[in-house]
Amino acid sequence: MKQMFQDTVIPYIKKNLDVTPIYEKKYTIVGLKESDTNNRLIESEITQLPCTIGITTAGGITTLHVTTKEAKTLDTCNTTMLKIFYKELLGEGFYTPHEELVSLLQSQHKSLSIAESCTGGLISKYITDLPGASSLQNACWQSF
Numbered sequence: 001m002k003q004m005f006q007d008t009v010i011p012y013i014k015k016n017l018d019v020t021p022i023y024e025k026k027y028t029i030v031g032l033k034e035s036d037t038n039n040r041l042i043e044s045e046i047t048q049l050p051c052t053i054g055i056t057t058a059g060g061i062t063t064l065h066v067t068t069k070e071a072k073t074l075d076t077c078n079t080t081m082l083k084i085f086y087k088e089l090l091g092e093g094f095y096t097p098h099e100e101l102v103s104l105l106q107s108q109h110k111s112l113s114i115a116e117s118c119t120g121g122l123i124s125k126y127i128t129d130l131p132g133a134s135s136l137q138n139a140c141w142q143s144f
Helices: 002-016 034-043 071-084 097-107 122-128
Strands: 023-030 052-058 061-068 089-092 112-116 137-142
Touching: 023 071, 034 052, 034 061, 061 071, 097 122, 112 122, 122 137
Parallel strands: 112 137
Antiparallel strands: 023 061, 023 089, 052 061
């Protein structure tokens, strides 16, 4: 599907519509407050690049969405982001931590058992929200 989109749909759009492509990348970081993340960005050389960075934080996980109109600029932004957040970087790309976990478990033909208390079943919820992922879960206990 992705290949067909790149080979057929994108060339059609470029040819027939007056649009400029937007290149984007997503980074997932942990261990920093949103304000600390913002301060690191402001203090870095990334502010000199022609890109836009959106910051969202939920559940202790911060997501940075980087967009630009040039592929080469995105490569430069990527190098810079990796320097800024090398200790806190949890993942690159359009995957959440639980998507990364499910992908890893599926690729290794492994399953998962979870015991939760303070999270009240939230970990299990994140896993089973993903299509096909519930088959990976052996058991889950919530004790209060």
